[in-house]
Amino acid sequence: MFLSSLIDGIATGSLYALIALGPSLIYGLLRVLDIANAAGLTLGAYVGLKVWRATGSLALGIVAGIAASAVFGLGLQRLLYRPILNRGPLIPLIASIGTFIAMEEAFRLVFGPYPFAFPAKLGLPTLRFGHTVITGVHLVILIVGLLVLGLTWFALRRTRLGLYWRATSQDMATAEAMGINTRGVVAAIFVIGYALAAVSGILLGINYNTVYPTMGDIPAYKMLAIIVLGGLGNPLGTIAAAMLIGLVETFVVMYAGYVLPRDAIAFIVLIVILLARPQGLLGRSRKAA
């Protein structure tokens, strides 16, 4: 029972980490809270589902979903974020929320308000160890999640793009003066961030066997709680916070029952922790704001 919950919590945490990693990387570069990333998640899920239905190939569906979401993210960055970045933090945040709400309405109008089933087989069996059960979907989430998180850590610490990301996020003007193509870095991070969103959307759709217009709501605000908790713009902190929220939610629901809706827990944890550590769980304190 405990072990089952632990694995359930880690799987939930991995999924949250996948969802929150893109916006966290984007925040690190642009200081924009990219709520519209959750629209990329829904878009990826819909396109993935439609292509999988049409062709019968889940791999093709995933590729198409990633492509659609990446194009959307890149367009958003070029057409919306870039022109308004110098207007202070509130304007891009509200623009992002506006995009997200408009996209949700667009999904409802294009695909209809009813949920679609997403009964794709992932090709992994359900594992049983005594009383501990891991479903195939959870296994895939765990494998994909840990793989992506490991790759991210490697990319940030050991590759050229990671070096550029760190340089650009510390000081964009200086990075540019050092000959780094910061526009290219921003574009690459948006592509990666929205690709991750599409993958998490497809995994979410398969896990709950449903794809619907507002499926981005809960990821959108949970990812906010997670990237704040992890210290804004700190990807490794984001991963730690995602695991923490995944585990806390699972265990609170298990031991305390539904005293509160699962989805309010993230924000209560967030508000309590922010009051104790206003710079986030792993954020460095910035004295001069």
Next chain:
Amino acid sequence: MSYLLVVGVTIAIYAVLTVALNMVVGYVGQPNLAQSAFLGLGAYFAAVLSTRYHLGFWWTIPVAFGVAGIAGFALGAISLRLREDFLAITTIGLNFVMVAVFQYLPFFGGAVGIYSIPVPSIGEHHFGNLDYLILAAAMLALVVGVSKYLERSWLGASLFAIRDDESAAASVGIPVASYKVVAFTLSAAFAGMVGSLYAPFLSAVTPTSFGFTESVVILSMLIFGGLGTVRGALLGALVLGALPEAFRFISNFRLLTYGVILLLMLRFQPQGLAGEASAVSRLVGRLASPLRKSRDHGPA
């Protein structure tokens, strides 16, 4: 006629919320995406007290004002510890926490909400839509009056100074912390006050009607009209409030329309329609300047 009255009351309620929100977002420059949580707090307290404890309508107004004010005071105190983005997210979270509280505390009637809230009355006369409109207009006049008073007062000037440069404001001796808290408290209290009218007007309150989307709608109105000015807040509430009613076909696309208008506005006219230094107010200024000149340099 009655339908127009209903639209009028709705717009007036939105106008109160928008003008009140302007005190925090426009004057002090603090993000607040939780205005509908304060509306909900006021509406719920009014609903619970009038249905379960049979408190008269006129007494629920100060209670709603006070309860929301206390919540606003708490948010103001929290805001002192958090900067921009962190504060914005905390206020977003507040919506979800408040909806959860309304849903799960038995005091607030649970997921179904509270129904058959008694109609307010004066003596033997029960409220009709015209009475709601008059009362909403009175509340609007009050919040506009307070805003205008703030703008001209020492407190208002200090709030603008905090918005423009917090450390500079602190260095000339403005009590930044307490003034921020005052702005949050006032803004929330007025939102709660209009909630006491909102509850009997709809005759029912449900948890989900005070969610995040509603907060975004209120903030959209403010940004559409123009941050920092009362006329901008009023214009935003009027235009975006009337839009879905004026064009019935929009009502199915209400949020899409809001979202797209908001994006176009932010992208091309971030000062809003009638904010400080917006296109419209510059135009009005230019048209009015000959008049002003002739008055200034007229025959003495």
